[in-house]
Amino acid sequence: MQINRLAVSEVSGDNQTGRFHGLIRELARHIPHIEHIVGGKGMSGWQARLINGLPHRRDSTQEWWRRQRSIFAYRAKSRYVEDKILAMNPRPDLCLQMLQHFCPFMTSRRLPYVIYLDYTMAQAAENFPGWTRGRNRLQLACHIHDEGVALRNALHLFSFTENTRRYIMRRFGVPGERITAVGVGGPHVNSEPRAHLDPLKLLYVGHEFERKGGRTLYEAFTRLRTKHPGLSLTVVGDDAEAPPEGVICLGKVSDPAQMNRLYREAGAFVLPSLCDPSPLVIVEAMHHGLPVVSTRVDGIPEMVLDGKTGLLVPPRDSAALADALDALIRRPEAERLAMSRAGRAHAQTHFNWQRTGEKTWEVLQRL
Structure with missing residues (x-):
């Protein structure tokens, strides 16, 4: 496929998409003209109300309002972005939809499109229903139906992980040859190999404390601290619950220098995590040479090589988590440092935008 002009459709108000601009930078090496369209930007008041829905009660919380969506949301936002792309002159050759919150051209097919996605709403509904909170059954069913239409009508799908690729094949019936797992790039980190690791100093970084397994972590930490009184845990995240003794909650940390120091x-x-498509904080931690203890859910086993770059346990199992952390603490430092080196090498080799961009471009050329 000859691609001279690419329209990139992104999510309005979702700063997560900014993390994926490394892919666009790599594609720009091959595609002369790339135009960004932000869904929702410039939307009129009545359009926004149609998509966001109206509160059912006056005392609705801000969080409930943010999550509330009408049954028209997916298609309404898709058509809005589609009109903006069709107004471009000259018209793009292809549309790249970033993530799966809406999808222009899903029904009209007036322009071929591909999707780069980490997860689906159907996966979220199955694996962690709390992630879909704020949608009633009809709203959720409409969204999942529409995302199925978008996935099946796409020219090609690019998933972060093999886990999501397999799920889309099974749940939505998309042929395997039309889905490619291209990975995701991690943050660029200039860090030196670790010469020493203090296993009694644990670090957790995550938003959505419940979904990221924060309660399980607190239970495991309390259990483990009876064996290792010097154990400490630093928690970074703006929604952490009240911590037990020995835990330091820093809230949200926006300063990159402070995060590097942590x-x-x-x-x-x-x-x-109880449910986590492909947490980039794991990649960041491995870049810094930290062994990772996480769970066997979603795409995490593709990021953490159990026994080599870290340890994996079942979700919601505080006893297993405590045992894994205890095993890591008791390992000789030489073994922990070997795990550190393996993690850095794995992150640098498999989680970089150059690799993801090359794999994506290779497929686009064959379409």
Whole structure:
């Protein structure tokens, strides 16, 4: 396929998409003209109300209002972005939809499109229903139906992980040859190999404390601290619950220099997620040479090589998590440092935008 002009459709108000601009930068090496369209930007008041829905009660919380969506949301936003793309002159050759919150051209097919996605709403509904909170059954069913239409009508799908690729094949019936797992790039980190790791200094970084397994972590930490009184845990995230003794909650940390310092001071990274498509904080931790203790859910086993770059346990199992952390603490430092080196090499080799961009471009050329 000859691609001279590419329209990139992104999510309005979702700063997560900014993390994926590394892919666009790599594609720009091959595609002369790339135009960004942000869904929702410039939308009129009545359009926004149609998509966001109206509150059912006056005392609705801000969080409920943010999550509330009408049954028209997916298609309404898709058509809005589609009109903006069709107004471009000259018209793009292809549309790249970033993530799966809406999808222009899903029904009209007036322009071929591909999707780069980490997860689907159907996966979220099955694996962690709390992630779909704010949608009633009809709204959720409409969204999942529409995302199925978008996935099946796409020219090609690019998933972060093999886990999501397999799910889309099974749940939505998309042929395997039309889905490619291209990975995701991690943050660029200039860090030196670790010469020492203090396994008693644990670090957790995550938003959505419940979904990221924060309660399981607190239970495991309390259990483990009876064996290792010097154990400490630093929690970074703006919604952490009240911590037990020995836990320091820093809230949200926006300063990159402070985050780098926290990674350097830690001896191990722990993220016992209940549901997590492909958490980039794991990649960041491995770049900093930290062994990772996490869970066997979603795409995490593709990021953490159990026994080589970290340890994996079942979700919601505080006893297993405590045992894994205890095993890491008791390992000889030479073994922990070997795990640190393996993690850095794995992150640098498999989680970089150049690799993801090359794999994506290779497929686009064959379409």
